[in-house]
Amino acid sequence: MPEKFYLCLVLHLALAQLLVPADGEAVQVDSKNVRDIIQSNELVLLLFYSNTCRFSVQMLPIFDAAADQLRSLIVDSGQVSLGKVDCLKEMQMEIDFDIGKYPTVKIVRHTYVSSKEYRGKRSTEALIQFVFNELRNPIEQFDSMHELNGLVGQKYMVIGFFERKQHAEYEIYRKAASNMKEHCQFHVNFAETHLLNKLTFRRELNHTDSHSEYSGNMSNFTEVLSWFREKCVPTVRVLTFENAEELSEEGKPFVILFHHKDDRISPKEFEKVIHADLMDELDNVIFLTADAKLFAHPVFHLNKTDADLPFIAIDSFVHMFLFPNYKDLHKPSKLKQFVRRLHTGELHWAHHFDEGNEQSTTASAEESEIVITMAPESKFKELLPSKSRYTFAKDEL
Numbered sequence: 001m002p003e004k005f006y007l008c009l010v011l012h013l014a015l016a017q018l019l020v021p022a023d024g025e026a027v028q029v030d031s032k033n034v035r036d037i038i039q040s041n042e043l044v045l046l047l048f049y050s051n052t053c054r055f056s057v058q059m060l061p062i063f064d065a066a067a068d069q070l071r072s073l074i075v076d077s078g079q080v081s082l083g084k085v086d087c088l089k090e091m092q093m094e095i096d097f098d099i100g101k102y103p104t105v106k107i108v109r110h111t112y113v114s115s116k117e118y119r120g121k122r123s124t125e126a127l128i129q130f131v132f133n134e135l136r137n138p139i140e141q142f143d144s145m146h147e148l149n150g151l152v153g154q155k156y157m158v159i160g161f162f163e164r165k166q167h168a169e170y171e172i173y174r175k176a177a178s179n180m181k182e183h184c185q186f187h188v189n190f191a192e193t194h195l196l197n198k199l200t201f202r203r204e205l206n207h208t209d210s211h212s213e214y215s216g217n218m219s220n221f222t223e224v225l226s227w228f229r230e231k232c233v234p235t236v237r238v239l240t241f242e243n244a245e246e247l248s249e250e251g252k253p254f255v256i257l258f259h260h261k262d263d264r265i266s267p268k269e270f271e272k273v274i275h276a277d278l279m280d281e282l283d284n285v286i287f288l289t290a291d292a293k294l295f296a297h298p299v300f301h302l303n304k305t306d307a308d309l310p311f312i313a314i315d316s317f318v319h320m321f322l323f324p325n326y327k328d329l330h331k332p333s334k335l336k337q338f339v340r341r342l343h344t345g346e347l348h349w350a351h352h353f354d355e356g357n358e359q360s361t362t363a364s365a366e367e368s369e370i371v372i373t374m375a376p377e378s379k380f381k382e383l384l385p386s387k388s389r390y391t392f393a394k395d396e397l
């Protein structure tokens, strides 16, 4: 799940006034006030810290100063709140928010905790800038259908048609869009009056679902947001150095296609097979494509060279497993079997069994064709968060 729903129904208490913190500091958040703070603000940044961690101690005054300045810069209540959570006291919150390291700054938009953390610079200015960027309406307006056809984007697109900005349905659109802005581009038109209260989705690529229209309830935020999530989050993502650590924080094994950067065919084949056979694995693993040149390290680690591209491997964060033969991608459900065996522990098992006896990796007759001949240690586990490691704004260390 890209983002998880943290709160269900809470009474609409106007508690904001009761939550005014000590002068010049972020709000001290605990299990008692967290719901109210999240419910009464569009955006909440939560700093999870521990006084025993030197980096947390450095971060606290910076975060407090940002909270203080934002209070005078953004006077509208209900827009933003910066809160800090003392992890030595709030063990349950640490679990609820899935905190793996200190300090961590979680982003909560419209009550949904983002799977992404704040990863910007550790400075008051950068935090304030981040908040302003977050609060900006991510929906871009276009005035004619002609202009719409000229819009090209890198991301998937959602296009809305509304009567005017002050509409309740447009407000729902804006909120849901702000939660999904990393994944989709959002556009709106207020002029085509025959197309009112309509949301459509487009993909640039020639997919079967390249156009679709939202048929749910436009007044239901949860429903609109889950439609965006279904449409906008790509099945297969591109692995980069920038997103690798963040992806690893989702805690799921990577199924990676390593390919030559000019090879555009194998990523399409890979995606096609996943769409046909492996959609039910989306909650269990992350499907990725990686430029083999960028990720030369794991490629080398798997005893592969450029001549072996493309190939597929799973990184379970314990071992790496090689899909034995790329061409088997085209055999019905071969890749599915390979991924399944990861969950049943058989890949792991086969590997250890293999250490003793080269020949005896066979399981059932049906699966015997997937023989794991090598399973070197994970190359990506170094990315996993650890409590002793400081991963926040790494580049500054």
Ligand SMILES: *[C@@H]1O[C@H](CO)[C@@H](O)[C@H](O)[C@H]1NC(C)=O
Residues within 6 Å of the ligand: 204, 205, 206
């Ligand atoms: C999509 O399909 C059209 C016609 O079938 C083709 O002309 C176009 O190049 C395709 N676009 C992409 C990005 O593959």
Ligand SMILES: *[C@@H]1O[C@H](CO)[C@@H](O)[C@H](O)[C@H]1NC(C)=O
Residues within 6 Å of the ligand: 217, 218, 219, 220, 221
């Ligand atoms: C649509 O959703 C809103 C808010 O969630 C709800 O009040 C309304 O009854 C729903 N309408 C329909 C037709 O289900």
Ligand SMILES: *[C@@H]1O[C@H](CO)[C@@H](O)[C@H](O)[C@H]1NC(C)=O
Residues within 6 Å of the ligand: 220, 221, 222, 223
């Ligand atoms: C909104 O939609 C969700 C999912 O379809 C549903 O569970 C929820 O009850 C709806 N909320 C309201 C207020 O209608």
Ligand SMILES: *[C@@H]1O[C@H](CO)[C@@H](O)[C@H](O)[C@H]1NC(C)=O
Residues within 6 Å of the ligand: 303, 374
């Ligand atoms: C690495 O690959 C080469 C060539 O494919 C092969 O001869 C060698 O046995 C492999 N080494 C291991 C450890 O699998």
